[in-house]
Amino acid sequence: MRNHQVVSVWLEQELAAGRLAIGSRLPGERTMAEHLNISRASVREGTRVLEALGVVRAGVGSGPQAGTIITGNPALALDAALRLHVASAHLPIKDIVETRLLLETWCVEHASRDSPALERAAALLDEMDRHHDGPAGFLERDALFHVALAEAAGNVLIGAMMGSLRGSIADYTQRLTAGLPVWTTTSERLRREHRAILAAVVGGQGAHAAHLVRDHIEGFYRESGIHRHSDSA
Amino acid sequence: MRNHQVVSVWLEQELAAGRLAIGSRLPGERTMAEHLNISRASVREGTRVLEALGVVRAGVGSGPQAGTIITGNPALALDAALRLHVASAHLPIKDIVETRLLLETWCVEHASRDSPALERAAALLDEMDRHHDGPAGFLERDALFHVALAEAAGNVLIGAMMGSLRGSIADYTQRLTAGLPVWTTTSERLRREHRAILAAVVGGQGAHAAHLVRDHIEGFYRESGIHRHSDSA
DNA sequence: TAGCTTGTGTGGTCCGACCACAGGACGTAG
DNA sequence: CTACGTCCTGTGGTCGGACCACACAAGCTA
Structure with a gap:
């Protein structure tokens, strides 16, 4: 399995376990990279895929609209x-x-x-x-x-x-x-x-x-x- | 438009113009990065999206199965x-x-x-x-x-x-x-x-x-x- | 001639750096 | 006390460069 795929797999598990749901904010890219033992670049590639699939939405800055947030946009x-x-x-x-x-x-x-x-x-x-x-x-x-x-x-x-x-x-x-x-x-x-x-x-x-x-x-x-x-x- | 998106846009144009078709091999990541004036990391993010959408398939090494090749797998x-x-x-x-x-x-x-x-x-x-x-x-x-x-x-x-x-x-x-x-x-x-x-x-x-x-x-x-x-x- | 070695180009991964951005915390002037 | 402006922090976005494993092709060697 390529490294960027662990992001999708991890997210699916978190969703299935109920630890994350629509509206939740994902950990920061740097945090996730460390947690999943992959580089930030790989985390980003994985995130891009999730974004393209309409599963998450990424926003810069701070505040409620910032960060990577789980959406439901198939x-x-x-x-x-x-x-x-x-x-x-x-x-x-x-x-x-x-x-x-x-x-x-x-x-x-x-x-x-x-x-x-x-x-x-x-x-x-x-x-x-x-x-x-x-x-x-x-x-x-x-x-x-x-x-x-x-x-x-x-x-x-x-x-x-x-x-x-x-x-x-x-x-x-x-x-x-x-x-x-x-x-x-x-x-x-x-x-x-x-x-x-x-x-x-x-x-x-x-x-x-x-x-x-x-x-x-x-x-x-x-x-x-x-x-x-x-x-x- | 985020940089990684220019890859999708570029590919769609190439497809529409008939310069690329299913089975074609995309330029190397380094080449594309230079051609599109973005970094290789951005090219890779764009490629990951295309891969997730079933539009391309990436393969390492050399030979007919290597490189990023356009597929049709919706x-x-x-x-x-x-x-x-x-x-x-x-x-x-x-x-x-x-x-x-x-x-x-x-x-x-x-x-x-x-x-x-x-x-x-x-x-x-x-x-x-x-x-x-x-x-x-x-x-x-x-x-x-x-x-x-x-x-x-x-x-x-x-x-x-x-x-x-x-x-x-x-x-x-x-x-x-x-x-x-x-x-x-x-x-x-x-x-x-x-x-x-x-x-x-x-x-x-x-x-x-x-x-x-x-x-x-x-x-x-x-x-x-x-x-x-x-x-x- | 058969087999091994080397070269080349591919994507895969990582690191470290810098940027723009959007708030929050804080301090200061009124 | 209030209001405004400044600085700080954390976010994703981008970049360049480096190294790896891989697979094939060309070339060298026995």
């Missing part, structure tokens, strides 16, 4: 990993869209009708109606809308995955909208579909909502002309 | 991230089981009937019949069996997720089997179910296969007595 790891793997063409866009479809339909099917996240979703739709700041602003709110739906389903993992999935193909999506003939037309259709989806969820018609989501997503990509090709560049 | 990132987030109790076991259920039913529904992975799956079932080496060996082959099904569906992302999902709760599963009254009985039932699932997939009865998978997984956890509790310790 989306961070997925985000970074997906970005790079898409860039390396190892993850076909098709797979991501397919997965997104799967997760998203599941979310609306399992969303609880009275989740506060649904109110946030509704507010976002109102914003999209009011502000007409082009595809960029629209897509941003669109992303938040879908993430809100994920939250309503109450599964941390799936929520994180959905957020990262969207993030990993955000650039791609943005490029797609640039190729649309008339954005206004598309925008109106998408907003109409959003309303219908949310209404179905709030109305408890999960299966119907899932169907709408499927058409919504597939429709967008079809209109943008990718036809589930597996290009990623 | 499962590695998921694996590590899930392990730690489960340990920190940020990811309820319930969410993982739920997600696994979702992915796994999707897989058997979308598995192509003539995928070579299905033959591997069948071979694994034969092994499980022949070798009776207790829960440990059984669970290992069981995991491979489910991963094989994922491959048959032809989605890299979902395949990776499923593998990692299983890994993240492997310890947990192992502990569950220890509490079973009569392992032989359970084992026989599970094997029977595996056969039925595979038969349904090969027979093109996707919906039926999905149903069987759901019963299969839910049944196991129910029998083990967790009843979808959200403990993780």
Whole structure:
């Protein structure tokens, strides 16, 4: 085992034993190095890994925000990993869209009708109606809308995955909208579909909502002309 | 931006530009440090992150296996991230089981009937019949069996997720089997179910296969007595 | 020609130093 | 007594240089 890995192993043990939890502050790098019998450089490498995985957050200075603190942000790891793997063409866009479809339909099917996240979703739709700041602003709110739906389903993992999935193909999506003939037309259709989806969820018609989501997503990509090709560049 | 991050950024650019691809060898750490105007320590921290995300693999010495080489192993990132987030109790076991259920039913529904992975799956079932080496060996082959099904569906992302999902709760599963009254009985039932699932997939009865998978997984956890509790310790 | 030796380049590890930063403790001027 | 400014301390961030184990390739040697 490489030296920097002992940090992860040690942390996992501490977490399992309950000696550390989310919000706890890790010992200083110098202290840890001595305690684990490795150099500070190795401790830092281990910490970088934990940071990349969304397990800790490092902050300089002193005070409550300083030091290395345990967080719980699995989306961070997925985000970074997906970005790079898409860039390396190892993850076909098709797979991501397919997965997104799967997760998203599941979310609306399992969303609880009275989740506060649904109110946030509704507010976002109102914003999209009011502000007409082009595809960029629209897509941003669109992303938040879908993430809100994920939250309503109450599964941390799936929520994180959905957020990262969207993030990993955000650039791609943005490029797609640039190729649309008339954005206004598309925008109106998408907003109409959003309303219908949310209404179905709030109305408890999960299966119907899932169907709408499927058409919504597939429709967008079809209109943008990718036809589930597996290009990623 | 912290210095070690320039490595990831640089790599993403190189990948996007097509100057590097999976299988390529990165410049040496010393060379990169000079090229990126950062210290070797920073380069190493950046490399550790990439390694943790499953984007590269580092090897010492010389020859084809030496140096830092670009790989495509998204499962590695998921694996590590899930392990730690489960340990920190940020990811309820319930969410993982739920997600696994979702992915796994999707897989058997979308598995192509003539995928070579299905033959591997069948071979694994034969092994499980022949070798009776207790829960440990059984669970290992069981995991491979489910991963094989994922491959048959032809989605890299979902395949990776499923593998990692299983890994993240492997310890947990192992502990569950220890509490079973009569392992032989359970084992026989599970094997029977595996056969039925595979038969349904090969027979093109996707919906039926999905149903069987759901019963299969839910049944196991129910029998083990967790009843979808959200403990993780 | 077969086998050993040496050379070279790789990542792995460590040390010690210095920096910027963000508070807390303290002392001083009002 | 209060308010402000200064110094101190501990944090992570960065750096340069050193040495190690390793694995292969080229070359020397028997």
